[in-house]
Amino acid sequence: MTIRVFHEHALADLDRVRLSSDESHYAVRVRRVRVGAEIVVLDGLGGMRRGVVERADERACTVVLGAPVPCPVVDPLELWLGLPDPSAALASITAACELAATRIVLVRCRHSPAAVPSSERIARVVRAAQRQCGRPTAPEIAGPVDLASLLAATPPPLGAFAWEQLSQTVTPWADALGADTARRLLVGPEGGLADDEAAACREAGMHAIALGPWTLRTETAVAAGLARLQSTARALPRS
């Protein structure tokens, strides 16, 4: 499997890089790369290059850079993450990174616990997801913000929200999601959205979607819902 490391500066004009001690440790000690190993280097700014390990030093690994890795153009895809407990929030952010969310807004909902993961923890989790999935740029992370304020501040079309009670009352998956639903998904925290929160979402023009007949963990709802929106929904305007 591909091994990916980060370099803290733009890669575009470089021939070789010397990795930071953290990244060298990761490459040499954790992933056990040796001289001559093929590796991919990301700069976190959208640059991604193939490379070959020249010196496998666990404090100062050097990599000779080769061809850029072509990066697909990705349409904007936004997740509004109704804050669940911190570990579920981090698992949800990981899934959203893999599934190409370009912006993640942390949303305080009625059933959200008080604890929110720190921005440092979120940044570490995002970077780990980028290493794993080969995504060259991180999603923008925004919030936490209250759901009511967010609904009021967002121009239409708003997108879809996962609504567990819909799953339990209609034929599974016979839902309102269509080609005109914008690529923005709200998933509630554990315990779901409160009835009045769901009503406010509908009133603001969001489509309720069912993601199956049973109660999903937040991270499963994020993966399932983003996959649904990817395949059918319409593009958000590029900002």
Place this chain on the structure above:
Amino acid sequence: MTIRVFHEHALADLDRVRLSSDESHYAVRVRRVRVGAEIVVLDGLGGMRRGVVERADERACTVVLGAPVPCPVVDPLELWLGLPDPSAALASITAACELAATRIVLVRCRHSPAAVPSSERIARVVRAAQRQCGRPTAPEIAGPVDLASLLAATPPPLGAFAWEQLSQTVTPWADALGADTARRLLVGPEGGLADDEAAACREAGMHAIALGPWTLRTETAVAAGLARLQSTARALPRS
């Protein structure tokens, strides 16, 4: 959030149940239910009843049973899980339970490691997923079996397989999945399907689907792929 416990016998004709010591411990010590608490009891055979805790004894909790919980009718949905490392296999089985897979076949692929989780571990993980998501029946678990044997033994229509290389070469999500694709999904292990495995799948009539532009962990591919099949694919014949 709803607390669910298992009882080892069919619930249909019972007025009250005395839970096993394991389930009593779970309810009283882990979930801290008290006398009068509302609870849901599953019998693992498809029966699910509301109940009220009558005696909150951590070794012999008793529950007075009330109305059955109505259960949605679910179309067959099959996951062929190309065996990843055991922890990813268990995470994938959890996601598949939540997303309504009715049958999970463990498939040995070229890149599968030798270790396979034991059937006891799988049963525990399935039960935990049922508690969490409120699903009254467990999916059938089959295999491990070799991919070639499975392809040869399965009558068409076979369904879809997640093909990472498709994600990287075509416009994301412009894939072959349509309303005529059967509700069966093959997800490869970490490292993906080998080229000749993917070729064999195509030759057998499976549709390659792209689940996004980047490399997904197995459990994310399972959740995303099942969500895609749920919404668009056609029913498998009921067995």
